[in-house]
Amino acid sequence: MASVICRRSQRLILNFGDTVAAHVRSMASEVGGVVPKQELREFVKRCMMTVGSKRDHAESLAELLVAADYRGHFSHGLNRLDMYINDVKTGITVSDKEPSLEKQTAATALIDGNNVLGPVVGKLAMDTAIHKAQTAGVGWVTCKGSNHFGIAGWYSMRAAEKGLLGMAFTNTSPLVFPTRAKQPILGTNPISLAAPANDGDSFVLDMATSTAALGKIELHDRKNIPIPNGWGANSEGKETNEPAEVLNGGGQLPLGGSELTGGYKGYGLAMMVEIFCGILGGAAYGPNVRKWRTSDEIANLGHCFVAIDPEAFAPGFRDRMSDLMSICRGLEPISGETEVLVAGDPERQHMAKCDAAGGIPYHPNQIKFANDIAEKLSIAPMKLKS
Structure with missing residues (x-):
């Protein structure tokens, strides 16, 4: 069973891998730049230590934000950095204590x-x-x-x-x-x-x-694109496709x-x-x-x-877990789709794209967002992959 599951997982990765190179080539026209993970990690640490965070606190935050963007959760990575900076800078979040x-x-x-x-x-x-x-x-x-x-x-x-x-x-x-x-x-x-x-x-x-996560609505607003149905409502509680209406007096x-x-x-x-x-x-x-x-x-x-x-509890948990995921992944997909995924697969696919690109690809507005932070804090900006 384990060997079958292993081959199924490898096939999933290989099938996806065939499209990674083409996707990475197309990303060049869609993103403002690619940032190596270590560069992003150091940038977050510079930002947080500049406003007063302890080094180990800054490192924990940097590790988390890099993981978020690497896994494709852009709403909770670099997109959130200014919030953490402001909270520590204003003192509403302290940096001189421990839990x-x-x-x-x-x-x-x-x-x-x-x-x-x-x-x-x-x-x-x-x-x-x-x-x-x-x-x-x-x-x-x-x-x-x-x-x-x-x-x-x-x-x-x-x-x-x-x-x-x-x-x-x-x-x-x-x-x-x-x-x-x-x-x-x-x-x-x-x-x-x-x-x-x-x-x-x-x-x-x-x-x-x-x-949807609030950060996704914020990203749609930053990119000036509408949100899908069911994401949010305006100040009257009525469903809307305008992210600004959700963010300004409305809600999710x-x-x-x-x-x-x-x-x-x-x-x-x-x-x-x-x-x-x-x-x-x-x-x-x-x-x-x-x-x-x-x-x-x-x-x-x-x-x-x-x-x-x-x-x-019952022995054999990993075997049963692998079997269930293999069953789901092996299902015939609907028309227009190529595969059935389980939770965690989209993130693994995004990490494969990042690895192929040599870092995390960011929208031009996100690069500008980070550069503006660096300028305000008078620190070195992120270096993009050349």
């Missing part, structure tokens, strides 16, 4: 982020959950007093790399309309699950409980969009995340979380991290 362990049992813990950068808090919390799962079979850790922590998948994958199932959740600023409501009071509240399979393969789900729709198309399910999932994070962890929740892009009060976000040792 602390408030209480724990053999399988659980509560961590106070003490208002430092979210990736610093999340990294400690996920590693704590991993340690507990390795000793107790399960680790469940909640956090309070934190800040925006980036892509949830960065944390769940830390557990999968250790052979564990990993889950990560966070609440966010109130941006999403509950079904039937005219006021957005819930966050995009993402969910991630990473599960290891054979031969380095894995299932990596990383999704918002809104139809829960996963599924309107009630007619199942948006109440996304609403329920967002509430579940809020329970795990804000309610269970004692952080701010719902409308009590500070508004997006404001810095007049601390965020006090809540996170939740779970690690599970599959060996504490």
